[in-house]
Amino acid sequence: MKKFSLLLNVILIGVIAYGGYKFLIQGSVKATDDGRTAIMLTADERDHILGDMRGFLETVQGITEALGQGDLKTVADLGTAAGSAAVEAAPAALIGKLPLDFKTLGMDTHGLFDDLAKTATESGDVAKTTAALGDLMLNCTGCHAGYRFDVEGAGK
Ligand code: HEC
Structure with a gap:
């Protein structure tokens, strides 16, 4: 009986650890033939994140235009709006599907948009702020190189 409950505990801990690994670290992913990892989402989840992405691009467009005009106040305002203030709580199901x-x-x-706003305000320097935008965009390009969204059950 003791041996049995020990075995049961080991199995349980294994199941919990696996669940935690799947939920927090691995997410719901599939390998693809274009080299990116596909994150499997419902169509609604994908549409929601893609909407956020278009918001990111609009922010980067606005920031670039303002930099060209030397308008660092607008850069800081746009950066702050896309910063940690813009982070909304995602539904648990979606959090579980996204890899760590x-x-x-x-x-x-989002943190880098806060930093960009700070650089614009504190340095007042267009070149420095542009360099910070270039660095920030390494996150955009890096993530795009590694991931894509596929819709669950769409037969891909
Ligand atoms: C954490 C990962 C990640 C980061 C960071 C990220 N993206 Fe994305 N983005 C994605 C993924 C994944 C897609 C979907 C690509 C696909 O399915 O082919 C995407 C799609 C997009 C799209 C297409 C939207 C559409 O409607 O199809 C735009 C535009 C975009 N991202 C802009 C940006 C910009 C600008 C940044 C940086 C400020 C950024 N993204 C940062 C992961 C990311």
């Missing part, structure tokens, strides 16, 4: 690396990179990107 993806979540970390996403959160870091």
